[in-house]
Amino acid sequence: MLVPEQINLYIAEHPEWQRKVLVRLRQLVHATCDNVQENWRNGVPSFDQDGMAVVSFATSKTSVSLCFPKGDQLKPGKLEFEPASGARCVRVAKFREKDKLPESAVKDLLKKALVCNSKANDEETKKKIHEPVELEAVLRKDPMAWANWESFSKETRVEYLEWVNDGRKVETRKHRIAKALELIREGITREEEPKRLRDA
Structure with missing residues (x-):
């Protein structure tokens, strides 16, 4: 199964309010991040650029979450987020059923995540890690x-x-x-x- 189809199924399995949030977040990711690639990591949708994860989705019974792998290096701005349980660097922004999706703040944080990933990619290149x-x-x-x-x-x-x-x-x-x-x-x-x- 192709990754986009897998993500479509993932979204379809959720209640209506979560489906709407997930669909809109997916649209915002693509609108904000040029050349982003959809991926499937650890059982959830992930959006990568240059082989590195920019953001991923997660859900619970009461929320939809945006997960930023390098979130500890980001300033939340108008969008509040919190540390992910068991993941030192990851930060999570949660949206609940009655919340109005702060699209401008989401896009701003996505842009910051892209800059952070670009810097990390440059640093990795400079390290010139050779495959043993x-x-x-x-x-x-x-x-x-x-x-x-x-x-x-x-x-x-x-x-x-x-x-x-x-x-x-x-x-x-x-x-x-x-x-x-x-x-x-x-x-x-x-x-x-x-x-x-x-x-x-």
């Missing part, structure tokens, strides 16, 4: 792992590369590469399995 030859060799020998690696976003791959490259000792790097292979083969990102990676 050992990791590439191991992944290429495993068709499933290599297919998942190729499908990962740039942001996800950088997280793995930084983790492997931070291993100063040869033994540490070998252990991390083996652990990375195990997770990548299962299609698991570092964000999805932080405990297993930290315990390595």
Whole structure:
């Protein structure tokens, strides 16, 4: 199933008031963010630019949320948001049934998120993180792992590369590469399995 169709189904499964909010937020994202790509991350719609998530949707029984992965670096302005539970950097703006959607404030925050992502992308480029030859060799020998690696976003791959490259000792790097292979083969990102990676 194509991602836009998956997002359409996601929206259709919600009550009418949430559907209206989700549809309008989706329109605002596309109207504000040039060349944004719709993606599906961790079971919810995500909107990416240059391989990095700008914003994603989430819902509860009483609210619709805009989630900003780098929200800790944003000033909320007229749109209030709060830290996401269990995610140190993420900030969430919640909208409830009787709330009037503050479209101007939403667009302003989306623009700030784009600027933040652009800076992060530039910093990553400057770091010139090189893919360890050992990791590439191991992944290429495993068709499933290599297919998942190729499908990962740039942001996800950088997280793995930084983790492997931070291993100063040869033994540490070998252990991390083996652990990375195990997770990548299962299609698991570092964000999805932080405990297993930290315990390595």
